[in-house]
Amino acid sequence: MKKTFDQLDDFVSALMQHVRQQVLAHLQQPLDIKTKSNSRDLVTNVDRLVEQYYVQAIREFDPVANILGEEGLGDAIDSMVGSVWIVDPIDGTLNFVKQKDQFATMVAYFENGQPRGAWILDVMENELLHGAPEFGVWLNTKKLSAPANLSLVESVVSLSGARLLHNVPGFQAVAGAALGYRVYGSAGISFIRLARGQVGAFMSYLKPWDFAAGQVLCQALGLQVTKFDRKVDDMLSSSLIVAATKNAANDILALTNTSM
Amino acid sequence: MKKTFDQLDDFVSALMQHVRQQVLAHLQQPLDIKTKSNSRDLVTNVDRLVEQYYVQAIREFDPVANILGEEGLGDAIDSMVGSVWIVDPIDGTLNFVKQKDQFATMVAYFENGQPRGAWILDVMENELLHGAPEFGVWLNTKKLSAPANLSLVESVVSLSGARLLHNVPGFQAVAGAALGYRVYGSAGISFIRLARGQVGAFMSYLKPWDFAAGQVLCQALGLQVTKFDRKVDDMLSSSLIVAATKNAANDILALTNTSM
Missing domain, CATH: 3.30.540.10 (Fructose-1,6-Bisphosphatase, subunit A, domain 1)
Known part of the structure; x- marks a missing residue:
């Protein structure tokens, strides 16, 4: 086709x-x-x-x-x-x-x-x-134009409520380092808010149908999408995922390296 | 007047x-x-x-x-x-x-x-x-009519992100016992969602201007508003506050009695 x-x-x-x-x-x-x-x-x-x-x-x-x-x-x-x-x-x-x-x-x-x-x-x-x-x-x-390249401390971030509560490594550190965090209960809503620059990062454990569209759109906007567990980036495996501005992504990866 | x-x-x-x-x-x-x-x-x-x-x-x-x-x-x-x-x-x-x-x-x-x-x-x-x-x-x-009297396990609840993260006693227990939790970053938005029956409870540490209108409207709808630290209910002191359906409020107070 x-x-x-x-x-x-x-x-x-x-x-x-x-x-x-x-x-x-x-x-x-x-x-x-x-x-x-x-x-x-x-x-x-x-x-x-x-x-x-x-x-x-x-x-x-x-x-x-x-x-x-x-x-x-x-x-x-x-x-x-x-x-x-x-x-x-x-x-x-x-x-x-x-x-x-x-x-x-x-x-x-x-x-x-x-x-x-x-x-x-x-x-x-x-x-x-x-x-x-x-x-x-x-x-x-x-x-849409590329969202401002905010750092983590300048950003409100969207987090998976379940991962935060059960303290999957990195989540509480990111919540504490960000300007603020929100829990929306929807990856799609979080990706839209990220694309609009309303949040500087979104972090969750996602299945392919949860992240495929968001990953494509974020990357098209110059945002960074990182599979947390650092495996090969494929579209068919579930993964801990960070979608963020470049600066916030760097801040998050530095934090999670030390706290994971 | x-x-x-x-x-x-x-x-x-x-x-x-x-x-x-x-x-x-x-x-x-x-x-x-x-x-x-x-x-x-x-x-x-x-x-x-x-x-x-x-x-x-x-x-x-x-x-x-x-x-x-x-x-x-x-x-x-x-x-x-x-x-x-x-x-x-x-x-x-x-x-x-x-x-x-x-x-x-x-x-x-x-x-x-x-x-x-x-x-x-x-x-x-x-x-x-x-x-x-x-x-x-x-x-x-x-x-609006009175929201359905949902229990905690039947309810999505709205929580203060800061209190949850810093594990103010009761918050993580409530987040874990609820059907799900959300962090919106606004008491007013949380009270509106509670009045509409979209969340079954809202728990936060609030100052008088944060809770006065919400408390009046929730009580007018038959919802329960409890000052968490069980002091006299006055409108001029800051307080940990639970606004909830009667069933969810009972569930939360039972949980927080054991976890506080």
């Missing part, structure tokens, strides 16, 4: 607007909620419906697509060869269920491992962060 | 809309930022301008007003006798400065210690939580 970024962008933006309408309609009805790995790891009928919708629509658009989705309704993927789509139907499911805001839907698209486009929609605010490495990044129709 | 709640509500709502316009205008310009007690305790020219505006407008509306404000531009108050106004020009100053959203402006009004009205405006979202004990509570023009 050879599509321009504009063609990809039109396709995914329209998909996400449809998803948004589905989600808003479902928020008016009782949700069917199940737990996955533990009582705080939720999945709803809506996560599954949305993933199913993405998979079907992407297969029509790109018949050779390999699709990796959080709910497992796509393909089993162990390589980035060919046309690879990574989708997270609802990121921040606990916020979706209990708060009915501050959740996102995310898509990233790669050709032979090269990012061709990424999309994160804050569903309730209807704010779409979208772009690609050679094209730049937009918030809805506004082109 | 004998005013009906509607008269009070008209007056403060109009004041806050004016404050909102002032704040939005100042967000287009560089802020003049100073630190107070420490590097994370900020005050800007806008905090002071807004407090000055409140003080002047309230004195015209209520010539016998005693006004307690965060920036100290009102009166020195040591009693709730007479007409007492408690104002927080910008709650969540770090969010205001670094994120340009998720901050609030707050006013509470008392006659001889009896709450007569309270107002919390999420400035960027233009959402006003307002009401009084005998009248009920509204979000803009929508009357």
Whole structure:
């Protein structure tokens, strides 16, 4: 499949607007909620419906697509060869269920491992962060410039609440060294705030569907994305991840080297 | 001064809309930022301008007003006798400065210690939580009903990031026992989310201007507000405070009894 970024962008933006309408309609009805790995790891009928919708629509658009989705309704993927789509139907499911805001839907698209486009929609605010490495990044129709290169002590940072509480090495040190920290409960919301320069860093343990779109968009904005455990940067392994301005990333890596 | 709640509500709502316009205008310009007690305790020219505006407008509306404000531009108050106004020009100053959203402006009004009205405006979202004990509570023009009486394990809770990080007794226990926790960096935003049922509890160390409006509105909605250190409930002392559904409050007090 050879599509321009504009063609990809039109396709995914329209998909996400449809998803948004589905989600808003479902928020008016009782949700069917199940737990996955533990009582705080939720999945709803809506996560599954949305993933199913993405998979079907992407297969029509790109018949050779390999699709990796959080709910497992796509393909089993162990390589980035060919046309690879990574989708997270609802990121921040606990916020979706209990708060009915501050959740996102995310898509990233790669050709032979090269990012061709990424999309994160804050569903309730209807704010779409979208772009690609050679094209730049937009918030809805506004082109974003690179966020100011703030240091850690100048930055409010977004952290995974669970990792902070259970004191995964580095998290409490970073929280204490930053100007302030926030816990939002959604990677997508955190990436949007990072891209807008509202936070200077985001640190969490993330699965591929949690970080793929955010990593592509952050790198396209000149932000640094580091896999914490320093393995090879691949898109298919879960990882402790720091996405940050260059200065904040250096500060965090120095801190975590001493505290890990 | 004998005013009906509607008269009070008209007056403060109009004041806050004016404050909102002032704040939005100042967000287009560089802020003049100073630190107070420490590097994370900020005050800007806008905090002071807004407090000055409140003080002047309230004195015209209520010539016998005693006004307690965060920036100290009102009166020195040591009693709730007479007409007492408690104002927080910008709650969540770090969010205001670094994120340009998720901050609030707050006013509470008392006659001889009896709450007569309270107002919390999420400035960027233009959402006003307002009401009084005998009248009920509204979000803009929508009357709110009492939030569902969720237990702690059924609730996402909002916590003070600093208290959690420095492990003020009880905070980490509550974070671990809740369904999830969030750190928003603003008491006003937390009270709005509590009133809407998005979080089941809010726990922080608060000064009078941080909690006065929130306490009045939460109690008017049937939520429980407990001063953590179990001193007499007065409106003029800083305190560790839990605002929560009755069930979540009971769960938290049981936990903190054992962990404090």
